[in-house]
Amino acid sequence: MSQRPSVIRQTIITPIVLIVALLIMAALTYQFGSRAFNRTVVEMFINIMVVVGLYVFVGNSGLLSFGHISFMCLGAYTTAWLTIPPVMKSITLKGLPTWLLHAQLPMWVATPISGLFAALFALIVGRVIMRLSGIAASIATFGLLGVINNVYSNWDSVTGGQGSIVGIPPTMNVWTGWIGGGVAIAIAYLYSISRSGLALRATRDEAVAASASGIDIVRERLIAFVVSAFIIGLAGALYAHFLSIVNPGAFYLRTTFITLSMLVVGGMYSLSGAVSGVVAISVLIELFRNLEKGISLGGHIIGLPNGAQEIAIGIITIVILMYLPTGLTRNREFSWRRWPLQRRIPRPVQTALKELH
Amino acid sequence: MRELLQIIFDALSLGSLYALGALGIALIFGVMRLVNFAHGDFIAFCVFAMLWPSIDAAAVVFAGRLPFYLLIPLLLLIGAALSILSEVVVFRRFRNANPATMMIASFALGFVIRHLLLMLFSSRPKSITLWPSLGLPVEFLGAHIPMLQVVTIIITLAVLVILVLFLKRTRYGLEMRAAADNFTMARMLGVRANGVILLAFAISGMLAAAIGLILATNSGTADIGMGANVMLIAFIATVIGGLGSIPGAVAAGFLIGAASVVFQATLPHDARVFRDAFVYGAVIVVLLVRPQGLFAPKSAKQRV
Numbered sequence: 001m002s003q004r005p006s007v008i009r010q011t012i013i014t015p016i017v018l019i020v021a022l023l024i025m026a027a028l029t030y031q032f033g034s035r036a037f038n039r040t041v042v043e044m045f046i047n048i049m050v051v052v053g054l055y056v057f058v059g060n061s062g063l064l065s066f067g068h069i070s071f072m073c074l075g076a077y078t079t080a081w082l083t084i085p086p087v088m089k090s091i092t093l094k095g096l097p098t099w100l101l102h103a104q105l106p107m108w109v110a111t112p113i114s115g116l117f118a119a120l121f122a123l124i125v126g127r128v129i130m131r132l133s134g135i136a137a138s139i140a141t142f143g144l145l146g147v148i149n150n151v152y153s154n155w156d157s158v159t160g161g162q163g164s165i166v167g168i169p170p171t172m173n174v175w176t177g178w179i180g181g182g183v184a185i186a187i188a189y190l191y192s193i194s195r196s197g198l199a200l201r202a203t204r205d206e207a208v209a210a211s212a213s214g215i216d217i218v219r220e221r222l223i224a225f226v227v228s229a230f231i232i233g234l235a236g237a238l239y240a241h242f243l244s245i246v247n248p249g250a251f252y253l254r255t256t257f258i259t260l261s262m263l264v265v266g267g268m269y270s271l272s273g274a275v276s277g278v279v280a281i282s283v284l285i286e287l288f289r290n291l292e293k294g295i296s297l298g299g300h301i302i303g304l305p306n307g308a309q310e311i312a313i314g315i316i317t318i319v320i321l322m323y324l325p326t327g328l329t330r331n332r333e334f335s336w337r338r339w340p341l342q343r344r345i346p347r348p349v350q351t352a353l354k355e356l357h
Numbered sequence: 358m359r360e361l362l363q364i365i366f367d368a369l370s371l372g373s374l375y376a377l378g379a380l381g382i383a384l385i386f387g388v389m390r391l392v393n394f395a396h397g398d399f400i401a402f403c404v405f406a407m408l409w410p411s412i413d414a415a416a417v418v419f420a421g422r423l424p425f426y427l428l429i430p431l432l433l434l435i436g437a438a439l440s441i442l443s444e445v446v447v448f449r450r451f452r453n454a455n456p457a458t459m460m461i462a463s464f465a466l467g468f469v470i471r472h473l474l475l476m477l478f479s480s481r482p483k484s485i486t487l488w489p490s491l492g493l494p495v496e497f498l499g500a501h502i503p504m505l506q507v508v509t510i511i512i513t514l515a516v517l518v519i520l521v522l523f524l525k526r527t528r529y530g531l532e533m534r535a536a537a538d539n540f541t542m543a544r545m546l547g548v549r550a551n552g553v554i555l556l557a558f559a560i561s562g563m564l565a566a567a568i569g570l571i572l573a574t575n576s577g578t579a580d581i582g583m584g585a586n587v588m589l590i591a592f593i594a595t596v597i598g599g600l601g602s603i604p605g606a607v608a609a610g611f612l613i614g615a616a617s618v619v620f621q622a623t624l625p626h627d628a629r630v631f632r633d634a635f636v637y638g639a640v641i642v643v644l645l646v647r648p649q650g651l652f653a654p655k656s657a658k659q660r661v
Contacts, residue, residue: 064457129641136644139592140641142593146636257464264458310469314472317461317462321461325458
């Protein structure tokens with residue numbers, strides 16, 4: 001047998017640590033958390049899915065994508081079409097084809113279908129967009145976001161237009177959220193140790209050498225694009241179940257930038273970074289939300305003025321990036337040996353950065 | 358003929374707005390490879406600087422009451438000051454950071470400015486009347502064209518001429534062009550990095566103020582999100598024009614403005630609501646044909 005240490009043996013600890021940490025959070029929340037806190041944690045799990053999905057593409061390929069939230073939109077609306085009771089659909093969404101109008105699937109069937117739909121869409125548009133590289137690719141994904149948002153905001157008979165579609169069964173709790181987050185982390189991990197994931201990271205770090213070694217950059221990028229679209233499509237579906245309404249405004253610039261900030265704050269080239277960025281920002285948001293409500297000090301309630309939450313989070317994001325430009329985890333993964341955070345994922349060298357310029 | 362003239366003026370005035378925005382983003386990108394996502398919020402800030410902070414729907418006009426020969430320089434100054442401040446406080450520390458990190462930092466800065474405005478002014482759009490006489494149409498070859506469109510186009514052309522003169526004829530302009538072409542080399546030849554970058558930020562801030570004035574006069578309202586749309590299109594225009602190319606950014610700004618107006622005029626009625634989808638689709642097509650942008654400078658080519 002070969003003496004080569006297996007990739008799995010070396011790295012399996014990362015997803016396990018992450019999933020177990022999330023499990024502990026879910027269990028504590030379920031046991032002690034209030035109703036409102038439960039919702040916060042579910043939202044965090046959904047954000048983890050989105051950001052992990054983003055990491056699969058952005059982290060492995062080194063290309064920034066502004067378009068992934070459109071896959072969330074696709075997933076959410078597909079779930080809405082599949083799970084809203086036919087009676088309600090026939091009033092609000094008259095333009096749906098008949099077979100879809102009469103369909104009503106349970107959540108555990110509708111969610112994977114939503115992910116597959118997003119992935120299929122990514123496969124079609126990715127074949128075109130992935131031929132680009134550098135900032136042109138980022139802008140093209142941006143164009144994708146614009147197109148999807150415009151179509152979903154205006155195709156009234158199928159998507160309900162600017163308004164919200166109501167009636168998606170609200171079936172989310174911390175456990176389903178945790179399962180979603182765990183599935184996302186598992187898929188992202190499996191992708192990153194797969195042949196394609198390794199090849200794609202090679203193109204990120206040294207594009208010329210990678211393609212000279214026979215790696216088809218466009219193909220590997222496309223695979224990552226489709227896998228990440230699948231994860232984000234799942235996240236969109238769970239988000240629809242979480243809010244039980246969908247509207248196109250939720251899947252546009254604000255979400256795009258907040259999720260990207262989470263990824264960059266955590267460390268965009270590592271799976272641990274993706275997860276810890278979401279956790280860090282979510283904790284901050286919750287903290288300042290409570291400060292805004294006010295804390296009582298000697299009989300007086302002292303609270304920050306409304307809106308201070310966003311301002312503080314913006315400032316803290318800037319400060320974190322100022323002092324840790326590679327994110328909280330410095331692009332490393334959690335690992336067992338030399339705990340904590342010792343093993344380094346090699347930093348991309350100058351050639352890969354050049355492409356982003 | 359009359360309709361055609363109307364379309365041409367619509368295209369030119371919308372294009373002017375996008376071109377001014379693209380210029381503001383391209384100047385900063387040229388000197389420090391920063392895509393400034395806070396630009397749209399700079400625009401909104403300049404508009405709100407005319408009002409007194411209040412959360413009522415009726416705007417309490419403050420600086421906006423000044424005569425135009427005082428108001429315009431004041432706003433330009435505010436724009437430049439805000440922009441310079443953001444460079445000194447925030448962006449200076451990101452000089453050597455990864456472009457993605459810089460981009461997110463600029464977005465976070467914009468987020469802070471936007472929510473500061475929200476806190477002071479609430480999210481309700483406020484009505485603000487500047488120079489109502491500019492809304493009146495003028496007759497031009499049989500077409501009725503709003504005075505404001507003409508003024509917008511004239512202002513844009515004037516700004517472009519001044520900038521071209523500045524970039525081509527003055528020492529600072531030369532330094533800035535050199536820095537945009539190859540920043541490291543320019544520094545080695547004695548261009549002061551901080552000076553050039555501050556200048557780029559100041560001009561970019563003034564351009565943001567100019568856009569703010571035009572937008573506020575045009576719509577008659579002050580809205581927190583008013584700069585965001587211009588910023589997005591301007592950002593796309595700088596990429597389509599070829600990153601690092603200043604004339605390219607301007608040309609692409611006009612091109613996108615023209616494309617929007619032409620789609621609006623020629624699409625069948627039912628498809629008109631999907632105009633933006635067509636515009637973004639066209640952007641993707643352009644990028645596929647010319648990934649380096651339409652007017653890419655030689656230095657932007659990737660060397661292997």
